[in-house]
Structures are given as structure tokens and as C-alpha cells.
Amino acid sequence: xxxxxxxxxxxxxxxxxxxxxxxxxxxxxxxxxxxxxxxxxxxxxxxxxxxxxxxxxxxxxxxxxxxxxxxxxxxxxxxxxxxxxxxxxxxxxxxxxxxxxxxxxxxxxxxxxxxxxxxxxxxxxxxxxxxxxxxxxxxxxxxxxxxxxxxxxxxx
Numbered sequence: 001x002x003x004x005x006x007x008x009x010x011x012x013x014x015x016x017x018x019x020x021x022x023x024x025x026x027x028x029x030x031x032x033x034x035x036x037x038x039x040x041x042x043x044x045x046x047x048x049x050x051x052x053x054x055x056x057x058x059x060x061x062x063x064x065x066x067x068x069x070x071x072x073x074x075x076x077x078x079x080x081x082x083x084x085x086x087x088x089x090x091x092x093x094x095x096x097x098x099x100x101x102x103x104x105x106x107x108x109x110x111x112x113x114x115x116x117x118x119x120x121x122x123x124x125x126x127x128x129x130x131x132x133x134x135x136x137x138x139x140x141x142x143x144x145x146x147x148x149x150x151x152x153x154x155x156x
Contacts, residue, residue: 001138003031004073004095006080010035010062011043013079013102016050016123021130023055029134032073034065043106049119075150096143098150100129129153 005017014033021031039062047057076095079102102125105118132153141149
């Protein structure tokens with residue numbers, strides 16, 4: 001199963017989601033990420049946060065959803081924060097879609113400790129959701145039941 005995590009810039013939340021999902025995922029599951037307006041580079045603090053958590057950063061880079069035209073995802077999860085006034089990216093295709101909004105830790109202001117805490121908290125939130133996703137009984141869920149489960153995870 002291929003999961004695409006999308007946000008606006010593909011430099012922070014979707015990158016953290018891709019890396020953490022792949023860190024937790026069993027064989028047969030894979031995450032990728034993209035942005036509707038990719039920044040072209042991953043935020044260094046995103047990479048540092050992942051490394052400090054013992055999660056591989058190999059191959060992570062900022063990209064648009066056109067990078068997956070030849071290998072479309074089964075599920076698309078947007079991680080933008082509508083409350084922040086962002087435009088949520090749109091993915092056209094048959095993939096099942098869900099929204100798991102996350103506040104952008106790169107928008108946090110304050111000292112280094114406050115910013116680091118925001119990135120760690122975001123990663124912990126992503127871990128909770130990814131683990132809930134991976135715990136789903138995929139073999140027994142219909143497409144509609146999977147959509148309902150994904151939507152429930154999005155409010156964790």
C-alpha cells in the first residue's frame with residue numbers, strides 16, 4: 001500500500017510524516033510526500049528532528065505531486081492546517097483521501113528550546129496517527145470503512 005502525505009511546501013509536516021511512516025511501516029507499506037507548491041528543499045530542522053529521533057533521512061527531498069504520476073498512491077493524506085489559512089493541496093486521482101491537519105512547527109516563534117519542542121511535539125503527533133493507521137485491520141475493511149477510520153485518525 002502506497003500512502004502520499006501532502007502539504008503546501010513539502011519541507012516539514014509531509015516530510016516528517018513520510019519519514020516516520022516508513023520508519024514504522026511493515027513490508028508492503030510505503031509512504032512518499034509532495035507539496036502543492038514545493039519549497040525545493042527540506043527544512044534543516046525537520047531533518048535534525050528526525051535524526052534525533054533515530055529516523056532515517058535518506059532520500060528525503062521536497063517535490064511536487066507530478067513526481068508520482070507514473071506510480072500513483074493508494075491513499076492521499078493532507079497534513080496542512082486549514083486553521084492557519086493555508087490552502088490544502090488537492091490530489092486528482094482515484095486514491096482514497098483523508099485530512100490529518102497539523103499545525104506547522106516551522107511557524108513557531110520563540111527561543112530554540114520552544115521551536116525544538118514544537119517539532120518534537122509534531123513528530124509525536126504524527127507517530128500517534130501513523131501507528132493508529134498501521135494498526136487498522138486492512139484485510140477486513142471495505143473502502144468506505146477505511147475512509148471512516150482514516151477520518152477518525154485525523155482527529156486524534
